Amino acid sequence: MSETPVLSLDIARLATGEVDFQSRLDALLAWEGVSDAEVQRRVDDIIAEVRARGDAALVEYTNRFDRVSVSSMVELTLGAERLEQAFVALPPAQQDALTQAAERVRRYHERQKSGSWQYVEEDGTVLGQQVTPLDRAGIYVPGGKAAYPSSVLMNAIPAHVAGVGEIVMVVPTPDGVVNELVLAAAHLAGVDHVFTVGGAQAVAALAYGTETVPQVDKIVGPGNIYVATAKRAVFGQVGIDMIAGPSEILVVSDGGTDPEWLAMDLFSQAEHDEDAQAILLSWDAAHLEAVEQAMARLLPTLEREAIVRESLARRGALIHCRDRDEAVALINRIAPEHLELSLADPQALLPAVRHAGAIFMGRHTAEALGDYCAGPNHVLPTSGTARFSSPLGVYDFQKRSSLIHCSPQGASNLGRVASVLARGESLTAHARSAEYRIIDTSN
The missing domain is CATH 3.40.50.1980 (Nitrogenase molybdenum iron protein domain)
Structure with missing residues (x-):
């Protein structure tokens, strides 16, 4: 009788309670995208x-x-x-899918468009911003x-x-x-x-x-x-826009999501290339084990199996943490490009998430939907740059010019302030330029 083959998966297993956890995590996240x-x-x-x-x-x-x-x-x-x-010339199904995706992306980004604005101060000075x-x-x-x-x-x-x-x-x-x-x-x-x-x-x-x-x-x-x-x-x-690194996904699960769903979510980013990163984080050890087994079982069914295997071996990980608080700390430490909150109540965790390119909330929201047709942009900060960067948006194609239109009284009021500061910097021409507009009230 033939034996059932043992399915194997080469992926790092980490636990926050281990003494070498921080060093192992640092090594896992390290990415040098600068060319030689x-x-x-x-x-x-x-x-x-x-x-x-x-x-x-x-x-x-x-x-x-x-x-x-x-x-x-x-x-x-x-x-x-x-x-x-x-x-x-496209088949109708592709025409329809492409049209729907384009319309959803357009509708989402219409909400990002900002306009010019101005306000008038008490002395008649007008300040504002022109957006073009x-x-x-x-x-x-x-x-x-x-x-x-x-x-x-x-x-x-x-x-x-x-x-x-x-x-x-x-x-x-x-x-x-x-x-x-x-x-x-x-x-x-x-x-x-x-x-x-x-x-x-x-x-x-x-x-x-x-x-x-x-x-x-x-x-x-x-x-x-x-x-x-x-x-x-x-x-x-x-x-x-940015210097982008390899694609990344961090999935946080409370143990209630189908392990096969999560396995495929992780694969969806690992299949991009061998340097892509897929990480699963949970406080449920048995759940992590079930997902690992599902990954080993499903991996041979992928067209890009070899790429996924290499990606998981190089930069993938299953991380066991103690509780939700530790999970939040790790989210903000990793600052992932894609974050899946595969939780019963993702909204409860959302206020604590400070660093992530895009956040996919709930068990049914696969990251792949964001890649194609959900609406938000899929051009996202990678390699931890979500700490200070945002997704590509309408604002990246607009620029802003400051508007300053002083009334005579406003120029006089501001001139007195500017004069003191300019002379403090020993910039006499600055000071005199402002002083010329000061209204003499001594008479």
Whole structure:
């Protein structure tokens, strides 16, 4: 009689009560996303070439890295008709899903849009803020195997809602393979121009402009280490959204959620790549064991099993804590990109959660829903940066100008204050400039 095979899973098991817990947790969370000197040198060379030779360099790099054979940027440019054609040619089910997702993302982001404001002080001075959209935004979309139409929606729709004048998208097409879903998403999201270029050369083209690719004011969107390094290099010339690390999920469970559901939630982020991180946290030891068994049982059913196994072995963990208070402390210590509160009453825990990119509440709210169609943006802070960063939003495509309009009396009142402070800083011209507006009340 044959024996039942023993299902195995290589994943770290941690407990807050262990003496080495903090050091093990620190090692688990450590992520160095900065590129090495060789990557930096290559990126610097590419940026310099694109700045110096424009379209010619862009065509050369695209032929070399994407294994295509084109002679001009005309062949790497897609217009609005081509984008619409891609959408029309989709099967009805994909058309409907993409349209629903786009509408939900748009509706959510409409609520983020802020407007200009002013108020008048007693002496007639007017103060306020003028909010205006960027003139032009650049959207980087990964190509090849990592082609994500959802990324197009999440990056372009907030820009469109903000009122950005022109949205330019770059997307590599390795071996000349175009992803029709990506183009269809660009059509729905209001993208104006698409160039089928990628890598550091595409970032350089967006940042500095070429004969064909217009210079943008801000570059957003995910990419590989070369794209991330290039975004860091051009920051200051243009704005960027963030330097994103690998995808992360932290699931906190009270023991009442189906272990198979949680296993698949963890897999949903681990399958992104080998450096992704999936962590389950619970104060129920038996529940952790049940989830581990479910993971071992379900893992062989995944198409990306090898990637998930490697991700879990490198950076995954099942953590046993003593109680809810310890769970909250760990949430805020980890500051995860995605946080699932798989609890009977997630609202009760919510006020204590200070650091998380997106919070998925309740047993039925899978993180995957947020990736595609819930509405909130899936471009989120990673690697602990949720401590000081926010999801991508409409506000990232708007800028603010301060408004100051002094009445004569207001200028006089403020001038007296400014004069004292300016002379305290030995900035005489500042002081005298303010003093000229002071109304003489001695007569």
